Amino acid sequence: MNLNEKELPFFPELKFDGIRHxxxxxxxxxxxxxxxxxxxxxxxxxxxxxxxxxxxxxxGTAVHNAAENYVLYGIEDIEPKYAGYFEGFLKFWEEQKPVPLATESRVYHKILRYAGTADLPCVIDGKKVLIDYKTSAAVNKMLTGVQLEAYERAFSSHGFNFDEKAIVHLKNDGSYQMVRYKANDMESWQVFSSLMVVWNHIQKYK
Structure with missing residues (x-):
């Protein structure tokens, strides 16, 4: 859902079937x-x-949904077994004070034609930051850098640019870690572009 349509592009033409993903x-x-x-x-x-x-x-789904409900409605509701992760989110929110531009923002690349959902495009300390939440045991940079870059480039293809990206790693003990990534990471983009070539090649012969 878009919270500030003047700042962040919104794509009503892009639909998402949550059941079939x-x-x-x-x-x-x-x-x-x-x-x-x-x-x-x-x-x-x-x-x-x-x-x-x-x-x-x-x-991951439960914590993402709880985070979205908090951002949109101020609701603090989470299953007890995931309470620690949500506490980590609340601590991140209090300490970093993000100003949300949207939450769960769907986006597609104008040229390459792939799509995704960005957890929290926001402004922190005057910078536009693209944030993705993780509840995994650790942050794997081989994956996260590429994922964030793909989202960033999709927004960029529509003329909206971020200053940086970050993974907010939510932990079961109620803490969090904010792992920052530079904007325009060429190595990560080369990796994702190559994966797109592979995906398109596979589709050609299906």
């Missing part, structure tokens, strides 16, 4: 950033039991 642009299916990045995910998570992955996904 599919983005469509004027009826055309677009790959998500996470779909394009599956080769990197496989490299990192291929040996982990599926039940553990499902638990991690459920936790």
């Amino acid at each position: 599919i983005y469509t642009l004027n009826g055309q299916i677009l790959p998500s950033v996470t779909t394009v990045m599956k080769p990197l995910d496989h490299e990192l998570y291929s040996g982990i039991d599926e039940s553990i992955m499902q638990m991690a996904a459920s936790r």
Whole structure:
């Protein structure tokens, strides 16, 4: 949902089916950033039991939803088993004082035609910062740098630029870590662009 449409572009033409996790642009299916990045995910998570992955996904969804409800409505509501992660979010909110431009902001790349959802485009200390929340045990920079760069470039393709990006790593003990990334990370963009080439090549022969 957009909170400040004058500052951040809003794309009503981009639809998202949450059940099937599919983005469509004027009826055309677009790959998500996470779909394009599956080769990197496989490299990192291929040996982990599926039940553990499902638990991690459920936790992430619950904490993301609680964070969005807080930003939009000031509601503090979270399942007790995830309370520590939400406490970490509240601590981040109090200490960093972000001014939200949107929350769960859907975006697509104008040329490359992929889509994704940015957790919290905001302003911190006068800088436009693109934030993504993580509730994983650790922040894996091989993945996060590429993911954030893909989101940043999608916004940039519509003329909106960020000053920096950050992962807000929420922890079960009620703490958080803010891992900052520079804007226009060429290495991460080269990686994602290459993954797009691979994805398009696979689709060609399906």
